[in-house]
Amino acid sequence: MIPNMSRPNFFEHLHPPTIPAREARFRYTFGLGGMSMLLFLSLVVTGVPLMFAYVPTAVAAGETIRAITYVAPYGWLLRNLHYWAAVLLVGLGSLHLLRVALSGSYKPPRRLNWLLGLLALLLSLLLSFSGYVLRWDVDTFGALTVGVNIVRQTPLIGNWLYELLVGGPYISDATVVRFYTWHTLGLSVPVLLLLGWHAFRVRRDGGISHLQSSHPPRISRRELVQREGVTMLALLCLLLGLALFVDAPLAPAVDSVNGPATAVTASIAAPWFFLWVQALLRHLPPLVAGIIMPLAVTLALALLPWLWDRSETGTAVWFNREGRLAQIIVLLIAAGIVLLTAWEWWG
Amino acid sequence: MSRNQAATAVLGFLLFVLTIGAVVRQSRQPEIVQITPTLTGRPELCLTCHQGIEEISASHPQEAFGCVLCHGGDGLALDADLAHATLRGGRAAGTTGNPSDLSVVEESCGGSACHSGAAENGRDHIHRVLTSVQATYAGAIAQVNYAFGQQPDATARWGVFAVQDDVITTNTGVPFLAEFSPGPDAPEAVHAFAQECQLCHVTAVPLAQPYFFRATGCAACHTVYENDGLYRGGDPTIAKDEPGHGRSHQLTTAIPYYQCNHCHNRGNYSLRQMTFLERDDLPGPHSLSAQEQRELDYYQPIAQFTLCEWELDCVDCHTNGEVMGDGDIHSNQADIQYVQCQTCHGTLAALPQLTTIEDPEHPAIISANLNPNYSVVVGDTVIATAQGETFGWVQWDGARLVETGKVDGRLYEVPLVMGSACQQQPDEQESHYCHECHAYEREIGG
Structure with missing residues (x-):
């Protein structure tokens, strides 16, 4: 039976019946929010089967990663998809933040949603870091060691936070279990809920951020869903293409008794999205580079609609005059992170 | 067809092609060969690629030892770079990939139940080799230093590496050697010796040319290399036309004379020129029979020898103690060679x-x-x-x-x-x- 095409389908129902044409154009949003959403769902879909194979102990972690990568049928594909979806999520999620900041889309009434999105992105970074640690090889072991020792530098609660993460005074089986649980439940479920809330707030805040004009031209949600479909297909092609041709990294195994098994020491310990922190760590005390600076960046971003741009006009206008200060601050932060990352990568 | 529909069709087709690509890649994954050696109890996948490689020796059965116990490396990785990144003996240029190289031999072959046990049990192989003149090169170093006035007698003081012996059992044993490194005041000839003349000990990487191919460490003697340095075994990953490999992946005590000759009888060191002068009479005419070739190869033209000295193999006369050492550090080969x-x-x-x-x-x-x-x-x-x-x-x-x-x-x-x-x-x-x-x-x- 041919379905009644005039009735909206499930995906169309997720959208308002019509959308302002100007803001529905790809070159306004670049589809970054929707793509991040799809990438997160891909991470859940590929992550759950990986959970069946991964055994979270210090000895078995590396062994089961290798079993997934080399032995299990399509294990390499699942792991590569999971890896590349995470890389793309961090990249496209950050670009989404940049788009929202530069087009004034954080302004009232969307200030709460700005915070929700920022929180989802931060938790996604922690998810990526915990996933990186779960590889449990000499590179990620180095990052874990550096990471938990930075946490220890936190004033007053440092030791408590360290033991909370590590599960004892030393890195052990308990550490793997903790990172595994944070990764598969403790961080992923909150992000999933946050993303749902984030999407709901988009509708509740009056739909996609748009110009305040009385009768703007609008397109139907059917057209929008079709455009989204094309974008999602393109993203899936990119994801599958990357997973097919570029394997997720894996470094020599960690000796479960003696720590890193070999003299092969990684020159780059941090995952790529924290290389900028690693660059800072080379020149600043750990408390400043590892805690204060990232916290300052987070606060500067979180308080952007309150501190740097309290205007209510200029929404949906790229580089709007009212948001100049906020734009400059966000661009400076972005440029700093990109430059430090590049310096650490090639330097 | 609208733009969206056209794009959907193109991208849908691309996604389909990529999916087929994933199926093709999966179908080309190697057939896994897994062993779990009884001595480690840990699974290894090395034979997935190295299927057909020879068992190293009857005393190191594959079912008991597997690969990783001796070689190190990542036995669960099927990516060549990752699997081999942590091999003992290294992979990089200048390393041998050889777990018996003396730099790693203690890790690979040592242990009191294996080859660094007590002398009474005959398990002190590593100590004997590390102190032997074949490894220390102490004799040549002492002779050259003495000849050029760098030491008052011919007693060994230096080796190619520092080594010490706490239990001296012979009259000629010395307690320790320091690492040989001529100081700035040493004569040019001694510097030249240090530069040019240290090919002749089991830690030295040999010349990469016919007749000289060999491994280092234990395998310098116990793994046979053909004169052409070509592999003749069954491991599909080892190129059969690339010189520099052992004849097969095996350790043996049936060591043919030509294995000894990868170092011995290859030429002479000229003390005057402080350089190695390679003998030039090989391989000889093509018409030689195997026996004639052996007679030609065995000794250098100037050598004096008897019939049995080239009909038999070196190991038929020279003993374990002479060749591998007796556990003492000696100043000269003559201190330890006694078979007449x-x-x-x-x-x-x-x-x-x-x-x-x-x-x-x-x-x-x-x-x-x-x-x-x-x-x-x-x-x-x-x-x-x-x-x-x-x-x-x-x-x-x-x-x-x-x-x-x-x-x-x-x-x-x-x-x-x-x-x-x-x-x-x-x-x-x-x-x-x-x-x-x-x-x-x-x-x-x-």
Whole structure:
């Protein structure tokens, strides 16, 4: 039976019946929010089967990663998809933040949603870091060691936070279990809920951020869903293409008794999205580079609609005059992170 | 068709193609070959790629040892770079990928139950090799330093690496060697020696050219390399046309003369020029028979030798203790080399020294069990040497002394001096006196 095409389908129902044409154009949003959403769902879909194979102990972690990568049928594909979806999520999620900041889309009434999105992105970074640690090889072991020792530098609660993460005074089986649980439940479920809330707030805040004009031209949600479909297909092609041709990294195994098994020491310990922190760590005390600076960046971003741009006009206008200060601050932060990352990568 | 529909069709097709690509890649994944060696209890996938490689030796069965216990590396990785990144002996240029290299031998081959155990149990192989002149090169270093006035006598003070020996059992043993590194005031010749002349010890990486190919460490002697350096075994990952590999992935005590000759009889060091002068008479005419080729190869043109010295293999006469060392650090090869013609041939006055094996754990029986070409059982009467070693492959059958070639199992009756027409003087028993009459005239080559 041919379905009644005039009735909206499930995906169309997720959208308002019509959308302002100007803001529905790809070159306004670049589809970054929707793509991040799809990438997160891909991470859940590929992550759950990986959970069946991964055994979270210090000895078995590396062994089961290798079993997934080399032995299990399509294990390499699942792991590569999971890896590349995470890389793309961090990249496209950050670009989404940049788009929202530069087009004034954080302004009232969307200030709460700005915070929700920022929180989802931060938790996604922690998810990526915990996933990186779960590889449990000499590179990620180095990052874990550096990471938990930075946490220890936190004033007053440092030791408590360290033991909370590590599960004892030393890195052990308990550490793997903790990172595994944070990764598969403790961080992923909150992000999933946050993303749902984030999407709901988009509708509740009056739909996609748009110009305040009385009768703007609008397109139907059917057209929008079709455009989204094309974008999602393109993203899936990119994801599958990357997973097919570029394997997720894996470094020599960690000796479960003696720590890193070999003299092969990684020159780059941090995952790529924290290389900028690693660059800072080379020149600043750990408390400043590892805690204060990232916290300052987070606060500067979180308080952007309150501190740097309290205007209510200029929404949906790229580089709007009212948001100049906020734009400059966000661009400076972005440029700093990109430059430090590049310096650490090639330097 | 709208733009969206066209894009959907194109991208949908691309996604389909990529999916087919994933199926193709999965179908080309290798068939997994997994073993779980009994000594480690940890699975290994190495044979997935190295299927067909020879078992290293009967005393290191694959089911018990697997690969990783000796080689290190990542036995669960099927990516060549990752699997080999942590191999003992390294992978990079200048390293050998050889777990028996003396830089890693303790990790790979050591342990009290293996090759760094007690001397009483005959398990001190690594200590013996590390202190032997083959590894320390102490003799040559001492001679050159002495000749150029850098030390007052020829007693060894330096080796290619620092080594010490806490238990000295011989008169010529020295307690330790420092690492040889000529100071700024040393004569140019000594610097040149340090630069040019250190190819001749088992830690040195050999010249990469025919006749010189060999491994380092234990495998320098116990893994046979053909003169062309080509692999003739069954591991599909080792190129058959790329020189620099052993004949097969095997350790052996049936070591043919040409393995010793990858270092010995290859030429001479000129002290005047402080350089190595390679012999130039090889490979000789193409028309030579195998026997003639052996006669040509065995010794350098200037060498004096007897018939048995090229018909037999080096290991038929030179003992374990002479070659691998006796656990002491010596200043000279002469301090440790003691086998003479009379060891097997006796003298006019006496038969060679013999002993009858009574202990089933006797070293002669243990050594024989490592060699497929001869056997020793309790009750056999074999040659005993002045140093207490035995030649289990030279047995007295009650009337005759019969030698079984350790390398090829050929049988030789050993002629005895006693009762012969030999005119030697009782006080002239060293081999060079025997060479006066028994030197063999080489008809080919130099």
